[in-house]
Each structure stands twice: as C-alpha cells, then as structure tokens.
Amino acid sequence: xxxxxxxxxxxxxxxxxxxxxxxxxxxxxxxxxxxxxxxxxxxxxxxxxxxxxxxxxxxxxxxxxxxxxxxxxxxxxxxxxxxxxxxxxxxxxxxxxxxxxxxxxxxxxxxxxx
Amino acid sequence: xxxxxxxxxxxxxxxxxxxxxxxxxxxxxxxxxxxxxxxxxxxxxxxxxxxxxxxxxxxxxxxxxxxxxxxxxxxxxxxxxxxxxxxxxxxxxxxxxxxxxxxxxxxxxxxxxxx
Numbered sequence: 001x002x003x004x005x006x007x008x009x010x011x012x013x014x015x016x017x018x019x020x021x022x023x024x025x026x027x028x029x030x031x032x033x034x035x036x037x038x039x040x041x042x043x044x045x046x047x048x049x050x051x052x053x054x055x056x057x058x059x060x061x062x063x064x065x066x067x068x069x070x071x072x073x074x075x076x077x078x079x080x081x082x083x084x085x086x087x088x089x090x091x092x093x094x095x096x097x098x099x100x101x102x103x104x105x106x107x108x109x110x111x112x113x114x
Numbered sequence: 115x116x117x118x119x120x121x122x123x124x125x126x127x128x129x130x131x132x133x134x135x136x137x138x139x140x141x142x143x144x145x146x147x148x149x150x151x152x153x154x155x156x157x158x159x160x161x162x163x164x165x166x167x168x169x170x171x172x173x174x175x176x177x178x179x180x181x182x183x184x185x186x187x188x189x190x191x192x193x194x195x196x197x198x199x200x201x202x203x204x205x206x207x208x209x210x211x212x213x214x215x216x217x218x219x220x221x222x223x224x225x226x227x228x229x
Contacts, residue, residue, distance in 0.1 A: 044220040
C-alpha cells in the first residue's frame, strides 16, 4: 500500500531564503508524482507534475526532483517570498488500473516572514 | 474559465440527514474523484469515475454514494449523515488516457459539519 510522508511538518523562514521540502513514498513503482499548494480555506493548486521518466521539473522559482529508487522527492523553492506561504502537499499515485488516484502526504506548512 | 466548481461551499447537517455535494467541471475531463480532508490525516479518496456510467470505490467509501450520468457532473451523496463525516470535501478532475498521466485540477472544497 502506498504511503506518503512529508518533512518538515512546518517551516518558518525569512523572506529571500532558499528552502527544500521533502517527500517520501513507499511504493516506488509510480507513474508520476505531483506537488500541490493549498492556501487556507482554499482548494489545491497543482504546482509541478513529474513523470516517472523525468528526474526533475521546473516552473519559475520552483524545482521538483524525483528519485524513484530511494522513494524520495524534493521541492526546492528559490528566493522565497511571503506570497509562498501556504501548505505544500506531495501526492503519489495509487498502483491501480488508472494511475489517476492519489495518496497524499500530510503536507508541509510554510510561513515566509517579510 | 470555471474549471472545477463545487457547491455548496459550507453546509451544516443534523445527524441522519441526507444531502448531495455537487461537482461540475467544464474541461471535458473523463476522470473525476472525491476526496475528504481531515486534520492530521491528509486527503483520502472516497469514490472516483473514469467516465459517464463508470464509478468505483476509493479508500473510504462507506456512507457515500456516487453516480456519473454526464461527463461534466459527479455528485457525492451522503445517505445518513454522521458526525464522523464532518470534513472538507474536494472534487478533482483530469484527462484520462491509458499510460498518459495528466495534471489534476481541484475544486475549492465543501466544508461540511454534522451536528
């Protein structure tokens, strides 16, 4: 059964710092992995989707890496801004016929202080 | 550009009442699903559908029913609400094609309280 964990649970940094969020998963036979952002009281916004054939994916100041052999993914945020404050969720797909159902980690709550 | 729309945003029910949470998407996505989010437990899959007329159970289906009569809509029914169903419910959709993984889009959520 796929299980996803994330560390740290919470992180508070001053504006401008580079930071790394970590995600671990138990079933390495995955098609892909997605990182989402969730703002308080809001839905989830997809940030990056990494296919199993890729090692990393970049979007602006965000870079996500995937190491299937070790069961790990990291989300790197460069030059953090107060607007980055949110909860970041890692999601790995269930090993079923469709690959579109996810197991989510508990999230990392990020606070970027001005 | 509506994306995934959930209604209502907030709801309070009494134990034993029934209700339907609505989810609609305008992206012609085949795949739709429902998750619930509880503090300390993350999001858990309730039911999902790979197209009109096809539904299946996820991790926590008990107490919930779904149907998919159109591509656009995927309502979630609570048959007899219980306090344990107090949660935030999210609907998601994506394109589906075998061996092709696509980005998932989520609605804004429905916050349900059962008293």
